[in-house]
Amino acid sequence: MSEVFKALTLDLDDTLWPVWPTIARAEQQVHQWLQAHAPRTAAHFDVAALRQVRHVVGQAHPEQAHDLAWLRQTSLVWALREAGDDEALAPAAFEVFMAERQRVVLYPDALAALQALSARWPLFALTNGNADLARIGLADYFVGGLSAKVFGQGKPAPAIFHAACELLQLAPHQVLHVGDDWALDIEGACGAGLAAAWVCRPGHPTKPADASARPWFEGADLADLVRALGAG
Structure with missing residues (x-):
């Protein structure tokens, strides 16, 4: 056959x-990066809170459900803006996530x-x-x-x-x-x-x-x- x-x-x-251990490590790396580069965002949003932001963004934009990169970057922009940090940091924070995400x-x-x-x-x-x-x-x-x-x-x-x-x-x-x-x-x-x-x-x-x-x-x-x- x-x-x-x-x-x-x-x-x-x-x-x-296994993907979720990799995702968890990557999210933790992003939070550590935020502590150094966007401390107000890191203080306002722990890892679990950033996940919740991503969930809310996903619910608000179901048409983007296929694009996990867009959802993560948009979530980071929202969190940075909400905390009063520079939202232009979002691409660099996302690259921290992506680099760790490939370490499977x-x-x-x-x-x-x-x-x-x-x-x-x-x-x-x-x-x-x-x-x-x-x-x-x-x-x-x-x-x-x-x-x-x-x-x-x-x-x-x-x-x-x-x-x-x-x-x-x-x-x-x-x-x-x-x-x-x-x-x-x-x-x-x-x-x-x-x-x-x-x-x-x-x-x-x-x-x-x-x-x-x-x-x-x-x-x-x-x-x-x-x-x-x-x-x-």
Whole structure:
């Protein structure tokens, strides 16, 4: 069955690395930077309060939900202005976040899986997040990628899956999408006509009781997927 796949699209966050420890470190780095460069903002907003600002900005601008960078920068502008600091500091503060956000710690199975899979198929990154594969050091395993920010829509919209297939010059049924999020990755891919591989690591959310999608693969990590594809 795996022989029908001509390429794989891969989710990044929580598929190749755990994202929330990385985000937490990055947010803490931003707050420390604010303490040095915008002390009134740091005093007025702790890390949790800055998250709440971002949540409020997101609710006010649902049309920007696909652009996490815009939401973070806009939130920083709002917080700086509210505290009486220079809002022009927002881009530098955001770059502090982005630099730390790229310092991911791969799951133990991820690198070997990327090596095995990329030796057999073109790999294409498909993400709603703002990870930078070049800065992370993984770009050589991928032939390309598409983010929600660049495309203007995120998963589970069928359009972003179809755009990835077009860039790969393949039909949807020739592509296997690999991801961890049932709604975004599995329902999204299956709804767009791709096959789906669900990587549900221990401790991650389980399948919804009303799940209707039928993934080609379900397993606990990428090593399981490599074996299922006969790429090990």
